[in-house]
Amino acid sequence: MQKFTTLVSTAVLLVNENIDTDQIIPARFLKATNRDGFGVNLFRDWRYLKNGAPNKDFVLNNSLYNGNILVAGNNFGCGSSREHAAWALSDYGFKVIVSSYFADIFKGNALNNGLLPVKVSEEFLKVLFQKIKENSKTKIIVNLETQIISIEAADLSEEFEIDSYKKTCLINGYDDIDFLVANKNKIEAFEAQQTQ
Amino acid sequence: MKKTLFDKVWDLHVVDTIENGPQVLYIDRHLIHEVTSPQAFKELEDRGIPVMRPKQIVATADHNTPTINQHLPIKDVLSRNQLNQLSINCKKNGIKLYQLGHKNNGIVHVMAPELGITQPGMTIVCGDSHTSTHGAFGTVAFGIGTSQVAQVFASQCLLLTKPKSLRVTVNGTLKNGVLPKDVILYIIAKLGTNAGTGYFCEYSGDVFKNMSMEGRMTVCNMSIEMGARGGMIAPDETTFEYITGREFAPSGNKLKRKIEYWKTLPTDEGAEFDKEYEFDAADIAPMITYGTNPGMGIKITENIPIDKNESSLKSLEYMGFQQGETLLNKPVNFVFIGSCTNSRIEDFRVAANYIRGKQKADNVTAWLVPGSKQVESQIIAEGLKDIFDAAGFELRQPGCSACLAMNDDKIPQGEYCVSTSNRNFEGRQGQGSRTILASPLVAAATAIEGKIIDITKQLN
């Protein structure tokens, strides 16, 4: 996993609420047996028209908006547990997703792939939407060490929460498998005690 | 200290607690399928880590399988590859696989309970969000991502922060024609799609006590649609009776001892929940959804609410509906009875009972997709297939099918489908398809009439 400490970037806006993982990556693209290349089909059915041409109204096709941060409406990532959604977002180039709410499974999947979900208040999200709409070049700073997200020019910031274990993992680029495998003795002892 | 059902099961599985961090939770059973496992196997292989407890894993092929001609080689190359990969991975690692055509094959959340793999007091995970289904047995069961599938392969454990607890109580008696599906659609419509985020939900009260195991599974299945990681119902005589005699269930004295233990699991009187909701069974009616998330549901006789929220408006535009209008008499050309929510024998009995002696409307394509080989056999053995055939319904072979439309079972662009599945997301049943969630009874009635009708009129 890639290490994450601080990111300064412009952002892409997706104001829709309840964006489910079926929209992030539709089921028909889940037939692959590896993790790569899902980015081309990210938001496929919003991004392309039925005839395959890019949908000009969709934000990923709007050259005004770009960057490694996706700012999205409330309850992002609900629905299917498919980790392909996190892979598609990462593969496309996103490193941070900002929303006022994340579905549990998506949040876990994102963290396991070095993609940082930043949960902000509804008010802060509104301000983000507004500032980025006003000026698409607005820079957002996400500092994992201090757990602060800020809007550079506006001098506005908010603290965000993250589990301290997960934070250490992200900063150092470790993952859960490393940790669990290192604790195998404890797990086997637990099993032995269960069968008694 | 007084404990909830969830606390009892969870706490017993904690191997270790990291300071200021998550807990290491032991997993009793791990269910896998073709779509979310290949990358996890690969991850382990790349890191040179063996699968720790292959005997605690059971695999099935369900998401990506055809529902006709299952005896023939799969036409779609990518789907075929994915299934082959599952066979290879299971063989290599000594994991039991019920592949396509096997008598135990089926949708993972239908076949595992049916075989007695799912038991009270266990922790069960699967790379599928509807793993919450198994909670109907008083099991801590939840969906996980592929990285977590790899973690369980490697260590039989997961690193997790314990969710908070939520209880939904429904007391009273359900009205005629109100099915478990209506109960859960009603709860989600009331609470919204993220009321449960961060919580494990226990369902309690008369309504769930009096429900069959099939009904309880339907309810727990959709817990995830209100954001909850899992749903649970306390095990009782109904549960024990269901489990007894199943292929992988304990038997004899072992079963007796287990039942004694299972009886200790229900929530202690006076135990506290972080959040509680209560509803009256008498207020629940046959439900239907009008939008693109499962929280957008109404009683079949109600009108679509007026809601100026931008997302709601987009959703209605997608569905081709107007605020304030009724869904009654809307023509519908597709009906799907299936998915891990409603593809058990009881669901097909309800449908058959309604359909008997009637004919499906000419405009309707009606697919019936059993949740497993066993359900399929039962449909035939009980003579339900004859009823379906005579009425013009198409009984297909088991699998996820049009629930997620990964195979060829797709609803065409712009068409409405009254579906017993669990998600009405945009394009869920095929690009541009429009899903209306409902119970098997409402689905059957829609197929007969070719439009949505007020089923309550026929019931009273």
Ligand code: SF4
């Ligand atoms: S039937 Fe639908 S919801 Fe259930 S496991 Fe299959 S795809 Fe998932």
